[in-house]
Amino acid sequence: MSAILEVTKVGKRFGGVEAVRDLSFSVAQGEILGMIGPNGAGKTTVFNLISGVVEPTNGRIVFDGKDIQGKRPDQICTAGIARTFQTSSLLSGMSARENVHVASLFRREKGGRTADQITDQALALCGLTGIAAKQTDQLTTSEQKRVEVARAYATGARLIMTDEVVAGLNGVETDQILDILQGINREGITLIFVEHDVRAVMRVSHRLVVLAEGTLLAEGDPQVVARSADVIRVYLGSRYADAR
Amino acid sequence: MSEIIEIIIFGTLRGAIFALAAFGFSLVLGVLGIVNFAHGVFVVLGALITWSLTAQIGINIVVASLIAAGSMGVLGVFIQKVFIDRVFKLHPLMILVQTFGVAVVATQLAELAWGGGERSLKVEFPGPALLTIGDIYIPTWDIVIFVISLIAAGVLVMIMQMTPLGRAVRACRDNIDSASLVGVDVGRVFLITMGICGIWSGLAGALVITLKPTGPYMHFFWTLDAFLVVVIGGMGSISGALIGGFLYGIINFAAYYYLPNQAPAIIFATLIALLMIRPQGLFGLGTTVRK
Amino acid sequence: MSKKTMAIKRRTFLGSAMGAASMVALGAPAIAQRKTVHFGASLPLTGPYEKVSKVYKDAYDLWTQTVGGKVSVGGQDADVKWTIYDDENKAARTAELTERLISSDKVDCIVGTYGTDTVLAQGAIARKYERITMQAGAASARVDEQIGGHTTFTLIGPSRNYPTLAIDHLAKQNPKPKTMAIITMDDPVYQEFAAGAIADAERHGIKIVLNEVLPMNTQDLRPTVLKIKRAGDVDIIYNTGWDLICIKLIQECVALDVNPKAIVGGHLTTNPVVKETLKGQLQYIYGITNWLPQMAYKDKYYANCQAFADKFQATYNYAPTYHAAMAYAIPYIYQHVIADGSEGDPLDSKIMRKRIAALNNLESVWGPIKFNDKGRILTPGVPVLQWQGTDPKVVVLAPDALANGKDLYPMPAFNKRG
Ligand SMILES: Nc1ncnc2c1ncn2[C@@H]1O[C@H](COP(=O)(O)OP(=O)(O)OP(=O)(O)O)[C@@H](O)[C@H]1O
Numbered sequence: 013m014s015a016i017l018e019v020t021k022v023g024k025r026f027g028g029v030e031a032v033r034d035l036s037f038s039v040a041q042g043e044i045l046g047m048i049g050p051n052g053a054g055k056t057t058v059f060n061l062i063s064g065v066v067e068p069t070n071g072r073i074v075f076d077g078k079d080i081q082g083k084r085p086d087q088i089c090t091a092g093i094a095r096t097f098q099t100s101s102l103l104s105g106m107s108a109r110e111n112v113h114v115a116s117l118f119r120r121e122k123g124g125r126t127a128d129q130i131t132d133q134a135l136a137l138c139g140l141t142g143i144a145a146k147q148t149d150q151l152t153t154s155e156q157k158r159v160e161v162a163r164a165y166a167t168g169a170r171l172i173m174t175d176e177v178v179a180g181l182n183g184v185e186t187d188q189i190l191d192i193l194q195g196i197n198r199e200g201i202t203l204i205f206v207e208h209d210v211r212a213v214m215r216v217s218h219r220l221v222v223l224a225e226g227t228l229l230a231e232g233d234p235q236v237v238a239r240s241a242d243v244i245r246v247y248l249g250s251r252y253a254d255a256r
Numbered sequence: 257m258s259e260i261i262e263i264i265i266f267g268t269l270r271g272a273i274f275a276l277a278a279f280g281f282s283l284v285l286g287v288l289g290i291v292n293f294a295h296g297v298f299v300v301l302g303a304l305i306t307w308s309l310t311a312q313i314g315i316n317i318v319v320a321s322l323i324a325a326g327s328m329g330v331l332g333v334f335i336q337k338v339f340i341d342r343v344f345k346l347h348p349l350m351i352l353v354q355t356f357g358v359a360v361v362a363t364q365l366a367e368l369a370w371g372g373g374e375r376s377l378k379v380e381f382p383g384p385a386l387l388t389i390g391d392i393y394i395p396t397w398d399i400v401i402f403v404i405s406l407i408a409a410g411v412l413v414m415i416m417q418m419t420p421l422g423r424a425v426r427a428c429r430d431n432i433d434s435a436s437l438v439g440v441d442v443g444r445v446f447l448i449t450m451g452i453c454g455i456w457s458g459l460a461g462a463l464v465i466t467l468k469p470t471g472p473y474m475h476f477f478w479t480l481d482a483f484l485v486v487v488i489g490g491m492g493s494i495s496g497a498l499i500g501g502f503l504y505g506i507i508n509f510a511a512y513y514y515l516p517n518q519a520p521a522i523i524f525a526t527l528i529a530l531l532m533i534r535p536q537g538l539f540g541l542g543t544t545v546r547k
Numbered sequence: 548m549s550k551k552t553m554a555i556k557r558r559t560f561l562g563s564a565m566g567a568a569s570m571v572a573l574g575a576p577a578i579a580q581r582k583t584v585h586f587g588a589s590l591p592l593t594g595p596y597e598k599v600s601k602v603y604k605d606a607y608d609l610w611t612q613t614v615g616g617k618v619s620v621g622g623q624d625a626d627v628k629w630t631i632y633d634d635e636n637k638a639a640r641t642a643e644l645t646e647r648l649i650s651s652d653k654v655d656c657i658v659g660t661y662g663t664d665t666v667l668a669q670g671a672i673a674r675k676y677e678r679i680t681m682q683a684g685a686a687s688a689r690v691d692e693q694i695g696g697h698t699t700f701t702l703i704g705p706s707r708n709y710p711t712l713a714i715d716h717l718a719k720q721n722p723k724p725k726t727m728a729i730i731t732m733d734d735p736v737y738q739e740f741a742a743g744a745i746a747d748a749e750r751h752g753i754k755i756v757l758n759e760v761l762p763m764n765t766q767d768l769r770p771t772v773l774k775i776k777r778a779g780d781v782d783i784i785y786n787t788g789w790d791l792i793c794i795k796l797i798q799e800c801v802a803l804d805v806n807p808k809a810i811v812g813g814h815l816t817t818n819p820v821v822k823e824t825l826k827g828q829l830q831y832i833y834g835i836t837n838w839l840p841q842m843a844y845k846d847k848y849y850a851n852c853q854a855f856a857d858k859f860q861a862t863y864n865y866a867p868t869y870h871a872a873m874a875y876a877i878p879y880i881y882q883h884v885i886a887d888g889s890e891g892d893p894l895d896s897k898i899m900r901k902r903i904a905a906l907n908n909l910e911s912v913w914g915p916i917k918f919n920d921k922g923r924i925l926t927p928g929v930p931v932l933q934w935q936g937t938d939p940k941v942v943v944l945a946p947d948a949l950a951n952g953k954d955l956y957p958m959p960a961f962n963k964r965g
């Protein structure tokens with residue numbers, strides 16, 4: 013399996029905070045890479061770095077053989093990387109459909125389809141056809157999350173990064189969205205899946221990386237990694253700290 | 257009673273042109289999040305270019321208006337590319353200062369070209385000069401301008417609702433980061449927004465000069481008017497600006513009718529009151545203030 | 548108490564300075580040689596009076612060009628030098644700039660600014676230094692009351708009298724006008740115009756049905772004209788405002804089909820922009836003007852007003868308004884009084900003041916120059932004109948001495964002119 017994304021010795025400082033430090037990992041074409049880590053570990057920052065929202069202080073990010081660090085978000089998006097947000101980032105003045113439609117407008121490969129066809133397909137894939145006309149502020153959390161996914165999908169991305177896409181959902185809703193993601197993955201789209209919900213991570217991930225304090229703590233087979241003593245200590249430790 | 261009706265009719269007629277001049281201002285405020293102090297320059301230059309093309313070169317006024325509007329579109333793109341874009345990431349105050357500077361320089365240049373005085377165009381319009389509704393006389397030309405303004409508003413609404421371009425502009429108005437992450441080239445949208453702003457404001461200018469004498473120095477009044485329209489109607493939305501324009505026209509007309517000497521104070525007091533009751537404007541999209 | 552000491556000190560000081568000056572005058576065969584005569588002024592070059600300020604500035608400049616940049620001071624040639632600041636139409640700024648003109652620039656002749664409050668501020672400072680100023684920009688009676696005669700000489704007639712000839716003239720028309728609406732700009736001078744117009748109208752039994760006071764930056768005259776329309780029968784609409792107000796007033800009268808017997812466009816209908824904009828609509832409109840190129844005044848350099856107007860037009864590429872002739876006359880008068888060195892330093896304020904006050908109909912393109920004891924020019928009233936013809940031209944109707952045509956009265960309705 014060849015790597016679609018390679019992150020090499022990437023670092024990011026925010027003033028005094030070193031959010032990501034000397035981080036290297038790669039994602040293979042077609043896999044679902046789970047990414048876990050305690051609060052503040054740097055997961056969202058990694059997404060921000062890859063998607064061009066923030067520029068790395070140092071290091072290289074190679075997507076599909078090309079350097080993308082320092083490129084603008086829209087350039088990275090049209091190059092083939094899309095993401096969802098931890099907190100909803102939907103366009104509030106628009107309907108669910110329009111949100112997805114905007115995403116389909118600027119994609120490179122339309123495969124002979126119109127933006128409308130792409131939009132409809134993305135909506136159908138995410139089970140949104142019935143509520144496509146709803147304004148975003150009238151959507152349930154679950155619907156919002158699925159619009160985010162549909163939108164990422166509609167950009168024609170070959171790599172989609174989801175940031176806590178099941179947070180706040182109940183069991184049924186979680187299963188629904190995981191099914192959708194696995195369906196997307198079956199089309200050959202690579203996923204990076206950031207999640208606190210360990211059950212969800214274990215269910216979908218082919219491989220797992222664990223971040224702590226901006227660096228890579230462990231990586232490998234999900235079952236093995238999750239049982240590693242380091243991971244349990246860091247992860248549970250932080251969970252307890254949260255509880256306090 | 258018919259007094260009030262007349263005030264509402266005339267205020268609304270005037271309001272249409274205020275609205276037309278404010279659409280671009282509202283869009284730029286919504287999308288780029290900036291208050292463009294050079295906004296009125298589009299209006300007065302649009303007016304003066306129309307004047308030159310018609311009165312000096314003899315081009316048909318319809319064509320002249322379109323050329324003037326188009327060149328204001330180009331100017332909008334130019335101002336965005338050469339000035340605003342360069343300071344966009346700096347403090348918002350810098351953009352204010354800069355657009356103010358652009359306004360001053362543009363006015364100076366316009367004064368070199370057209371002199372400091374006012375110009376105006378008289379349009380010979382076939383048909384009766386006045387229409388009567390009951391005992392109310394309404395100048396036909398005012399109605400023509402009103403209709404043109406409405407059509408221009410309609411076209412803009414269609415562009416915003418139906419075209420990819422409009423979607424992209426609206427996406428940026430909502431959330432720039434989110435738009436750029438689904439592939440919208442924000443820089444280009446900014447350019448297009450300023451271009452649209454220039455075109456529509458330039459068209460407003462082309463109409464204005466057929467209504468009243470217009471000189472380069474008047475740019476600031478237009479910036480202020482556009483600003484007030486947007487305060488009333490709420491920023492970012494075209495229909496908000498349209499209704500804001502009508503209301504502003506009526507408030508303005510009523511104030512100058514009943515208490516002319518206190519009119520500026522009354523207008524501002526009304527606006528302050530409005531802002532206190534509904535800070536986002538009557539029809540504001542609400543969430544988009546960035547700078 | 549300390550104020551008193553100061554005053555005494557100042558007087559002593561001035562006294563000895565005077566003494567020194569006269570000793571020089573006695574000792575030398577002529578007064579100390581002057582290489583330059585320095586004229587100083589401020590003008591509201593930015594702000595609402597920007598345009599008229601430019602006319603003043605150009606007229607001052609035309610005078611300098613006309614005299615070839617040199618004047619005679621007590622029989623000796625001296626170069627003319629000007630310092631003109633922008634006072635932004637702010638009184639405090641004008642005071643500060645006048646201080647600067649007197650104390651650091653050391654100007655010899657202070658030339659007026661434009662606008663009542665600024666002229667008063669300028670005069671107050673000049674008075675402090677016992678200097679004189681000559682101004683053409685403030686018609687207000689407050690100038691006469693506060694600084695007239697001792698400090699300031701004024702080349703423009705009193706604003707109270709602006710409308711008098713016009714209203715006297717209209718009152719004689721047949722059918723006699725019975726009602727009048729006035730448009731007043733919210734500024735002291737315009738208020739004085741309006742007060743004058745109201746008093747004159749009432750003297751003739753003409754009823755004021757509306758006196759509409761408008762803010763200075765009024766953009767739209769339609770509310771005003773609608774109000775006039777709704778006021779019922781209005782025989783005269785009298786505009787005290789400037790050219791742009793006149794234009795908008797007439798445009799709105801046309802738009803709403805408001806047809807009084809006469810519209811008086813005010814004192815600036817002869818500004819070119821008015822006719823350029825209104826074209827045929829200017830027909831039948833009355834105006835008043837202190838000055839027209841057709842008038843038969845002259846000075847040392849120009850055989851008549853037309854020659855002056857032509858020169859101005861050729862130099863600055865626009866036709867001069869009355870402001871130009873008036874502004875040009877200021878340095879011209881100074882030039883006249885400083886040429887004579889027989890009574891000591893001709894640039895000394897006391898001597899200048901005495902000579903200006905003594906002028907007895909000095910010929911100028913602005914007309915004969917003679918001041919009353921308040922320093923106000925003595926004028927016979929402001930002539931009345933009417934625009935006539937489909938390509939409207941000025942016809943002077945009053946006073947009789949200047950009249951060159953007959954009234955077209957009452958004005959036909961705008962929509963019945965074919
Ligand atoms: N724009 C920013 N400016 C300053 N500090 C930031 C910024 N973004 C992130 N950080 C800091 O970087 C660190 C990593 O944050 P990040 O949001 O990437 O963690 P995370 O793993 O996504 O956490 P969570 O699980 O809570 O979402 C934190 O200490 C955070 O405060």
Ligand SMILES: [Mg+2]
Pocket residue numbers: 055056057098175
């Ligand atoms: Mg996060």
